[in-house]
Amino acid sequence: MKALVLAGGTGSRLRPFTHTGAKQLLPVANRPVLFYALDSLVAAGIREVGVVVGSHGREIRELAGDGAEFGLRITYLQQSRPLGLAHAVRIARDFLGDDDFLLYLGDNYLPQGVTDFVRLAAADAAAARLLLTPVADPSAFGVAEVDAEGNVLRLEEKPDTPRSALALIGVYAFSPAVHEAVRAIAPSARGELEITHAVQWMVDQGLCVRAETTTRPWRDTGSAEDMLEVNRHVLDGLEGRIEGKVDAHSTLIGRVRVAEGAVVRGSRVVGPVVIGAGAVVSNSSVGPYTSIGEDCRVEDSAVEYSVLLRGAQVEGASRIEASLIGRGAVVGPAPRLPQAHRLVIGDHSKVYLTP
Template identity: 75%
Template structure:
């Protein structure tokens, strides 16, 4: 079985961050989202993986390399425009050949991985297998309607106005070569894309077996700031702490805190779970909980919680920052008479002055 990992797309919901980088390389607990997907595929026993890339191809190539660091062999497949998941399957036709394969959206975080899902796909014959989860607002997702008797899929809809169930597609699929005929048969949707839901529905309408299973494990489509922060919390909950950098005697560290080699903490309070990257300097500040600070950041006389800082960010004199994503090289400094908390979404290389 092969895998097809999607790492193209524009990441419009994560602008301005995705103007300067791939959304799949934004970090969860200081590691790119994409790496969690690559590790999940390797853990499931898959070695041959195609990565569909777009405008940020070179950046993703530099990060993932040939895949050997993950136990994979990677083949890069260029998609000049994001024309839908089924279009990605279409351009990967030669790579996939006549093999069964897993389709995995590279900006999805699934805490339990995909090993059990892949094992069942190998053992139980079906033209397609879908992974689902229950959501509060199914109208924002692809939605499946199941036969309660045997779990086969009766109907799929893409972001329906009136959903028939609360079971949303997670972004992990398993297919046999039957999918290729379906992809050739469908036409673009109203938004100009070849929808994978339309291809699977084509299979259902022609009597092919499509099965689904439901997961209750934490899952996030990390396409928005809020989902990025929530995925960061899930990963930090599993953090194994360790002090590899320098923490002076005037600092207090509580809970699971990882201070990377080369990081320095002076006169500060760190409340885990927190990860502090190499080269970062924290001075006279309060950090955490649920905060990931990337490498080469500077935090001085500030308080930060439930947030993610990208490499090179600088924070000074901020009395309280919460639920925020601070971009690469961004600067947040205080103005006079600060008294309130602030929630920030700050793009790469930007500069923010806080005032009362």
């Protein structure tokens, strides 16, 4: 089985970060979220992967390379603009050939991986197989209506009145039958070729479309809040390791990873925390679930439950939490303004001003 990983898209919910980089390359525990998807494909026994890229394709190529680092063979497929998941399948036709394949959204994080799903798809043939999960607000997702035997009856994209609470979570297994389906459908109202429409076409044609439901953790890392939550989940599995320099005036508690070339001095770090190569943490407090990227500087500050991207600087910040700070961004103290008090005071009043 091959895999088709989608790493294009505009990432509108993560602007301004995605103005200058691909959302799939935003770091989770100092590692691009896309890399976790590639790891899960290797664990499932997949070796040949097509990666669909958009305007940030060059950056993705530079970081992921030919896939050898992961044990994969990567072919890059350029999508001129984000025209939908089914459009991505269309442009990958030559790469996919007549092989079964897994379609995987590259900004999804599934800590359990896709091994079980891939094994089931290989053992129980179907024209398409979908991975679903129950959600609180199905109107924000593609939604599947499924019978008691796991057969898909109907799909809807972000319906106003959902027929079920089972949402598509961006993992699909397809037979070559999907190629006829993506050619048969027309663009949706938003101008995209929707994969839900292609799968519905397969259902309408009487093809076997199956669904598997999981209640295990899953995140679409499409927002800052989701990025922080995925970072928390990954750091929960972190193993502490000190390769950089930590001075005698610093205290490290719990699982803390200090990369080679990083420096911690006069600071208190409570894990799980990862500090990237070249980063300097000085006279600061770093709390749990924080990832400090390469070449960052944190001085005279307190940071907790946050992600700092490469080269970010935080200085003189009394407390930062639940924050995502971009590459090369600077957070510092505001200049002190002269204090003045303007008063309108009644007769015989008493006013006490602090100096």
